[in-house]
Amino acid sequence: xxxxxxxxNNFRAFYGKHTINLNKDGKNLMVYGENGSGKSSLYLxxxxxxxxxxxxxxxxxxxxxFIPASKKNTASIQLxxxxxxxxxxxxxxxxTVFQNEIIGVDKNIIADANKIKGFFDYKSLLRTHxxxxxxxxxxxxxxxxxxxxxxxxxxxxxxxxxxxxxIYDSHELRQGVHVKDRISTNIEHxxxxxxxxxxxxxxxxxxxxxxxxxxxxxxxDFSGLSYHGRRKIKGNEIKVSINLFNKSxxxxxxxxxxxxxxxxAISLYLATVKSNPGVGVLKTLILxxxxxxxxxxxxxxxxxxxxxxxxxxxxxxxxxxxKVWYELVKNYFDASKWKYIDIYSRKLDNNDFEMPLIKQxxxxxxxxxxxxxxxxxxxxxxxxxxxxxKLVHQFCDKHNLIxxxxxxxxxxxxxxxxxxxxxxxxxxxxxxxELEACRGTVMNPFSHYDLEKPEFxxxxxxxxxxxxxxxxxxxxxxxxxxxxxxxxxxxxxEARIVEKDNTISSIRTRLTE
Numbered sequence: 071x072x073x074x075x076x077x078x079n080n081f082r083a084f085y086g087k088h089t090i091n092l093n094k095d096g097k098n099l100m101v102y103g104e105n106g107s108g109k110s111s112l113y114l115x116x117x118x119x120x121x122x123x124x125x126x127x128x129x130x131x132x133x134x135x136f137i138p139a140s141k142k143n144t145a146s147i148q149l150x151x152x153x154x155x156x157x158x159x160x161x162x163x164x165x166t167v168f169q170n171e172i173i174g175v176d177k178n179i180i181a182d183a184n185k186i187k188g189f190f191d192y193k194s195l196l197r198t199h200x201x202x203x204x205x206x207x208x209x210x211x212x213x214x215x216x217x218x219x220x221x222x223x224x225x226x227x228x229x230x231x232x233x234x235x236x237i238y239d240s241h242e243l244r245q246g247v248h249v250k251d252r253i254s255t256n257i258e259h260x261x262x263x264x265x266x267x268x269x270x271x272x273x274x275x276x277x278x279x280x281x282x283x284x285x286x287x288x289x290x291d292f293s294g295l296s297y298h299g300r301r302k303i304k305g306n307e308i309k310v311s312i313n314l315f316n317k318s319x320x321x322x323x324x325x326x327x328x329x330x331x332x333x334x335a336i337s338l339y340l341a342t343v344k345s346n347p348g349v350g351v352l353k354t355l356i357l358x359x360x361x362x363x364x365x366x367x368x369x370x371x372x373x374x375x376x377x378x379x380x381x382x383x384x385x386x387x388x389x390x391x392x393k394v395w396y397e398l399v400k401n402y403f404d405a406s407k408w409k410y411i412d413i414y415s416r417k418l419d420n421n422d423f424e425m426p427l428i429k430q431x432x433x434x435x436x437x438x439x440x441x442x443x444x445x446x447x448x449x450x451x452x453x454x455x456x457x458x459x460k461l462v463h464q465f466c467d468k469h470n471l472i473x474x475x476x477x478x479x480x481x482x483x484x485x486x487x488x489x490x491x492x493x494x495x496x497x498x499x500x501x502x503x504e505l506e507a508c509r510g511t512v513m514n515p516f517s518h519y520d521l522e523k524p525e526f527x528x529x530x531x532x533x534x535x536x537x538x539x540x541x542x543x544x545x546x547x548x549x550x551x552x553x554x555x556x557x558x559x560x561x562x563x564e565a566r567i568v569e570k571d572n573t574i575s576s577i578r579t580r581l582t583e
Contacts, residue, residue, distance in 0.1 A: 072096020075150035082111035095155035103413035108426030113358035123180035222263030274341035
């Protein structure tokens with residue numbers, strides 16, 4: 071189950087209607103935006119939407135303050151959801167000012183998704199270690215915020231409901247036998263269920279910490295709740311114990327550096343999200359400017375954790391203000407699974423307020439196919455040539471190929487990179503032949519004077535198909551161009567040069583005698 075479209079109308083920074091399409095397969099989303107551009111409003115919109123399935127949200131307080139009186143009470147958030155990419159049916163679910171909550175039979179979709187609590191931002195990092203006590207107590211964070219709606223398999227109640235019942239019963243004025251028995255039973259189930267959950271969280275936390283490369287191990291210590299009479303519930307503590315290089319670290323929040331504390335906080339949080347075993351439900355992981363507090367040593371491991379443990383099972387939405395990092399992320403993840411957008415601030419005129427402008431970073435191949443369908447062959451040809459140029463540049467860089475030298479790099483052409491690929495790799499000859507066949511027409515920007523010919527459209531279709539193959543090229547299994555053979559060939563050529571130099575030197579010697 072995936073979100074395929076997000077629509078915001080007059081919500082916070084989003085004045086008017088704004089749409090983010092995530093394609094029919096519900097791609098993951100990476101958002102770049104400068105501070106104040108509106109990316110945090112997107113995060114809040116999604117968080118508000120999911121929470122509205124549980125209780126009404128103050129949508130009137132979140133409405134854009136600059137809308138005219140005639141547009142008041144029009145703020146809304148709409149998600150379009152599909153069960154799977156091949157499904158023909160889709161579900162549109164709305165949250166409006168008039169409702170302030172999700173209404174209707176589809177409410178359960180969002181209610182189930184909200185149980186995962188997949189929202190995390192930089193402020194959440196700080197809450198796990200900015201304390202001055204001897205031990206960090208995560209009980210309130212884990213019970214009231216993260217595991218609150220997860221079902222305890224020992225009682226079939228949610229952990230949050232169970233905890234609320236225990237507190238309510240312990241405050242009863244009359245503590246009769248039946249009340250004490252009910253408290254004891256609830257406590258027993260609560261302790262068993264939470265202990266089981268914490269074991270899974272602890273295990274995954276340590277797995278994630280290993281991904282960060284720190285020789286650090288965490289233990290979550292929960293001794294269990296106990297009842298000691300009216301209003302006396304003890305044991306509501308989940309302590310965090312840390313071993314670093316097999317050495318116990320007391321008050322680790324004051325000992326560990328910022329990088330290790332951040333890695334610990336992220337690992338703990340992601341482990342709690344992963345502990346929810348929901349099957350057939352919408353699973354989202356939404357990370358708002360989480361990279362703010364991470365140095366490079368933590369950023370790459372975080373991406374590896376997302377790719378390895380969350381990318382396929384969860385729909386991920388990440389935001390960042392760091393443009394360089396945004397571009398790096400675009401090259402890290404599989405492009406077929408991700409959508410990338412930029413959010414900028416703009417003014418309607420010089421004296422007006424700012425509003426977000428969403429720039430969809432559609433793949434060049436998608437644009438080429440779009441304009442092909444629209445019969446705008448010239449635009450389609452331009453985009454598929456651009457994609458080809460991007461791919462051959464990336465290919466040569468990734469495989470460390472030697473490209474023809476020019477003192478001014480801007481003078482390098484796509485042919486220079488393509489020739490390096492052809493001569494220095496075992497790329498399948500069928501790809502080479504198909505691309506070469508198109509070079510005189512679609513690949514030639516000066517051949518588009520007769521775009522209406524049917525054969526041009528056919529060649530354009532063919533070129534789009536072969537450029538797709540270039541994204542994941544097939545290589546021949548022959549050994550003509552292996553590294554060892556190339557090295558031997560170079561040695562052979564160098565030997566021939568030395569032999570020629572010796573011959574020339576010998577001739578010169580005889581002539582001077």
